Amino acid sequence: MTVSLPEDSWFRSAGLGLFVHWDHASAQGLEVSWPMVGGAANLRHTTSTSIDRYRSTERTFDPDRFDARELARTARESGATYAVLTSRHHNGYAMWPTETSDRSVAHSRGKRDIVGEYVTAMRAEGLRVGLYYSLSDWNHPDYPAFTDARHPYLQPDKTWPWTPAQADRYRDYLRRQLTELLTWYGPLDVLWFDGEWERTADEWRTGELRELIRTLAPDCVVNDRLLGHGDYATPEQYIPAAPPDGPWEACLTMNTSWGHVPQDGDYKSAREILHTLAETVSKGGNLLLNVSPTGDGTLPAEQRERLAAIAGWMADHREAAVGVRPGLAPGMFYGPTTRRRHDDGSETLYLYLLAWPEEPIGVRDVPTRRVRSVDLVGVGELPWEERLAIADLELPDPSGELRVTLPTERPSDVLLPVVRVELGAAR
Incomplete structure (x- = not known):
């Protein structure tokens, strides 16, 4: 990992961030992306579903109760100083009206620019703005697209064949989508990449992507999943015994799922979450705490309750967790x-x-x-x-x-x- 963050960077002492995992399939109570490839061993409540079923809510997605301003106020009151929204997960569905594909909110019943509403609201509350973006797109014909008959995560041969022509077209698709995000909604404070494990840095041409980001958003902080070009490490679902070298951030779910999965009631208590925050900041990291809106755009009651409890604690104790060092x-x-x-x-x-x-x-x-x-x-x-x-x-x-x-x-x-x-x- 190449670290380029100066010692006085806002990110090094941000304390708490809010991760927002959301997708049209949240209306079905499905985990984001993983059900369409057979599930994932580390997601206990994720079940396999057909690709057609997963995609069945793309056109009907209508989060009529989503209030970006309320989400932003909730984030600020909880003590978060930045937020990261899934702009496009592995399944390829864009939460902004991208011109690169017809698989986006522009072609849904709601026709709302979720990314645009989120960015505007977070900035209005004084929060730094981040977007999650997956390098993988499991529905793109040039990736190539996965099928119900091919679930590589459940099979011994985990390969993702690519012809040179497919690779060139797909990388152009990545560049065009990132250009939209960085110009339509910029300047962004964070780009949170994922899906990197399926290819090498050379195949992704991560150096070219980093240069694109540097050109369009010079101050944008990038995580280590843009292979070889990240500013900070991202341990997932745990706090390392010894802190990573350099800046880092632990991403954590409140229950065990990233997306809205109603049957997942394995929630951490507010006290456990605060203990995790304390351990993280004492080791020089930030905690990126996940929430998962439902299909209509509201947060589950369990998540609202925990954020309210954290906000109550932050009212007196914010100074101990935000803007501090070990x-x-x-x-x-x-x-x-x-x-x-x-x-x-x-x-x-x-x-x-x-x-x-x-x-x-x-x-x-x-x-x-x-x-x-x-x-x-x-x-x-x-x-x-x-x-x-x-x-x-x-x-x-x-x-x-x-x-x-x-x-x-x-x-x-x-x-x-x-x-x-x-x-x-x-x-």
Whole structure:
């Protein structure tokens, strides 16, 4: 992966993003794309369906209750600073009125430019705008298109034959679609590629695509699935034990599905999602949390409930998760930590209390003489004391252990308590 993001890039401390997986087949309660190729082993609630059935809602798609402004407000209130919408998934259906194909929202009953509405609404709420785009198109005749008789993901021979003429035509199709997205809706902040595993970087000619993006949107951040030309890594559905080198983002579903699958009730709790966010930002990453609108464009109740709970937590604790960098080294505190540096040289340290302690907490490797205040965010000040090695007692700016005493009872209305430590500038 080639990383080109400067240290002060907005992406490095974005904190939380909202991923939006949506497709005409959401009206059928089908996972996006995968049912038409037999399903996927890692998607427990995804079943196989015929290509004709999957495509049967292309023309009837009419998300009459979709309100992009409401989605954008929900994203902002949840603490998200950016969003990524599936403009075209592997199945080839475009959520904008592309001129490259008749398989798009322009030919649906609703005839709504979903990408355009989303982009306008997100920008109006001050969010960075991203689009997901799959390099693969399983319905394109030059890809070549998959059939009901050929499900390579269920067969030993996972090959995708391509003639030179097909490859040239298909790559031209990719360039034309990306040009539409980058010019009609630009400047975009993020392009989130996928489907890259089916071909090599040379076959995709990812260098040419990156140059196209650089020409039309010089500041657009690109993920590592544009092989060899990504700005950040994208671990999927998990948080790595050790953070990847350079910028990174974990993408995570609330249940186990990316698209709207009503039978998938395996939802994570709001507390678990916040714990995941805390771990991610403490390791220097962002969390791209997925939502999956239904066929009419509304979010399932379970997802609205979790976003509302996250918004409630963010009302007091946003400063600990957005615009911060990793805090203490591993082992210096029992939970995740983040840090915010201020222009005057002072710092704020945030300590996430994943479990409520029965004794005073110890925080090591802290410049204890610079501690100005310690408080439980949203609750009030906390008593604390320093512990130093005897040999360090006379030092002007020693590093020691901070001992903080917490209330006996955990605040019942706080999903994830955070201790805030204000540190003065070094002298």
